[in-house]
Amino acid sequence: MTTQEAFYNYIVRFGDDSLILGQRLSEWCGHGPILEEDIALTNIALDLIGQTTNLFELAVQIEGKGKDVDQLAFLRLEKEYTNLLLVEQPNVDFGYTIVRQFFFDVFRKLTFEALCQSSDEKLAAIAEKSLKEIKYHLKHSSEWVIRLGDGTEESHTRVQAAVNTLWKFTNELFYQDEVDQKVIELGLGVDTSLFKEAWQLHVEKVFTEATLTIPANTWQHEGGRKGTHTEHLGYLLSEMQYMQRAYPNMEW
Amino acid sequence: MSTKNIEELEKEFQAKIDADIKIEPNDWMPEAYRKTLMRQISQHAHSEIVGMLPEGNWITRAPSLKRKAVLLAKVQDEAGHGLYLYSAAETLGLDRESSIDDLHSGKAKYSSIFNYPTLSWADMGTIGWLVDGAAIMNQVPLCRCSYGPYARAMVRVCKEESFHQRQGFEIVSLLANGTPEQKQMVQDSLNRFWWPALMMFGPNDDNSPNSAQSVKWKIKRMSNDELRQQFIDVTVLQAEMVGLTIPDKDLKWNEATGHYDFGAINWEEFNQVIQGNGPCNKDRIDARRNAKENGAWVREAANAFAEKRKKKELTH
Numbered sequence: 001m002t003t004q005e006a007f008y009n010y011i012v013r014f015g016d017d018s019l020i021l022g023q024r025l026s027e028w029c030g031h032g033p034i035l036e037e038d039i040a041l042t043n044i045a046l047d048l049i050g051q052t053t054n055l056f057e058l059a060v061q062i063e064g065k066g067k068d069v070d071q072l073a074f075l076r077l078e079k080e081y082t083n084l085l086l087v088e089q090p091n092v093d094f095g096y097t098i099v100r101q102f103f104f105d106v107f108r109k110l111t112f113e114a115l116c117q118s119s120d121e122k123l124a125a126i127a128e129k130s131l132k133e134i135k136y137h138l139k140h141s142s143e144w145v146i147r148l149g150d151g152t153e154e155s156h157t158r159v160q161a162a163v164n165t166l167w168k169f170t171n172e173l174f175y176q177d178e179v180d181q182k183v184i185e186l187g188l189g190v191d192t193s194l195f196k197e198a199w200q201l202h203v204e205k206v207f208t209e210a211t212l213t214i215p216a217n218t219w220q221h222e223g224g225r226k227g228t229h230t231e232h233l234g235y236l237l238s239e240m241q242y243m244q245r246a247y248p249n250m251e252w
Numbered sequence: 253m254s255t256k257n258i259e260e261l262e263k264e265f266q267a268k269i270d271a272d273i274k275i276e277p278n279d280w281m282p283e284a285y286r287k288t289l290m291r292q293i294s295q296h297a298h299s300e301i302v303g304m305l306p307e308g309n310w311i312t313r314a315p316s317l318k319r320k321a322v323l324l325a326k327v328q329d330e331a332g333h334g335l336y337l338y339s340a341a342e343t344l345g346l347d348r349e350s351s352i353d354d355l356h357s358g359k360a361k362y363s364s365i366f367n368y369p370t371l372s373w374a375d376m377g378t379i380g381w382l383v384d385g386a387a388i389m390n391q392v393p394l395c396r397c398s399y400g401p402y403a404r405a406m407v408r409v410c411k412e413e414s415f416h417q418r419q420g421f422e423i424v425s426l427l428a429n430g431t432p433e434q435k436q437m438v439q440d441s442l443n444r445f446w447w448p449a450l451m452m453f454g455p456n457d458d459n460s461p462n463s464a465q466s467v468k469w470k471i472k473r474m475s476n477d478e479l480r481q482q483f484i485d486v487t488v489l490q491a492e493m494v495g496l497t498i499p500d501k502d503l504k505w506n507e508a509t510g511h512y513d514f515g516a517i518n519w520e521e522f523n524q525v526i527q528g529n530g531p532c533n534k535d536r537i538d539a540r541r542n543a544k545e546n547g548a549w550v551r552e553a554a555n556a557f558a559e560k561r562k563k564k565e566l567t568h
Contacts, residue, residue: 029304148553
């Protein structure tokens, strides 16, 4: 794998995380539990789609094959998407959506803080711009984890169930392979293993306030970064890709 | 306590309106004025909220990242409009929750256009172009409405609506100049939305019972038929510009009146849709009701948590 290929893959992974989570969140539009949250979830989706666009613009530049961002976003096969399994998980209810977001936001914040120091100026600039949004997302998801965890008996039960289901996808946040090794060596990317502990501490701190617990069974799932997904992604993609597949090669 | 009688108060009230002085929440106002405004503003708020659904229907299928982002932002604006309008209605003593319950029970109405389905991507263009276009025609005069909070909310709403209208027309114009499939898609969309868009202005003036009083109170500043005509005159030219055909064989320019003549509107369809028998009435209300019911535990949790925090603060 050349440096160029590794860096391309590295950026596409982050872009895919934003894209798939943005797509999931946008399913909430018009169906939120309260108008203010409808706006908040759509706003986060909008930020994530914006981040996707910036990251994919950089990726296609690096690749240098003259592709556009929409080819990357809409015209790959399922196994070519390299997002985390966590972000493709269905919304289920507001509790699942918030827990999924919280796990992701803590990770994103730590990663993008470090990426501000990337030796690639463009990536550093994207990280810096995105970080402003991510801090707000994390504040929003943390507050809701606490509110739901320490709200009523029902909300506690629901949000704990979400934690129990989604916990198995959290180790994958720190997945690393030859792509990461290559970009870390060159100072383009960041070594996420350095802040795994910080991630865990942040989650535990919020969970303590929320009276939530980390499940005892810690068997972990991974595969997203290599294109092996859960059953959920195929359906998400068939919906998302519908227009581009049904009407190929057109401007919209 | 004022010793003035109702007649004097009404006279002063009308004098203020005639002098274009805004009525503010704490000012005296006739009960009928308050009720008319509450109905109008809450219907408008409901239209924004229900109106999120037909467009929300295409966010997950938007054909490009740019279109997905623009559509997300647009639907978010509509939710925001709903919020300002519910707040404006609250200044008259109508609380948001009970107003929403009236929507769900069918007691309160919303714009009939949102009971039509969005069947293709082109509908995202057509809705911006025609539906937001018609909404602007209706709403620009309301920026001068006599009730302060409503007029001020409308200033902001209109700015955003005008952006929505432009982005809609941009989609329409791109498709109209696109491939044969795209052209067919957008013409089909215009065929489905044209007549329902004309119905958005409400019944003909001679069948609009509340209009005269509303004009006198400056809650309404132009009649339904005047607004409808203005909309047609502008929109026909835009359709011609991009080479689309308005689905009305009776449409023709009238030199004498300086306006377009147009065919008969199917008022029976309008009445049926208003009464709940449109293609999507049930789906729209079910979606709103489900959102409320499925979110009940979240709202309860937020309240319970706020209570706990308040108690904690008191004991510390």
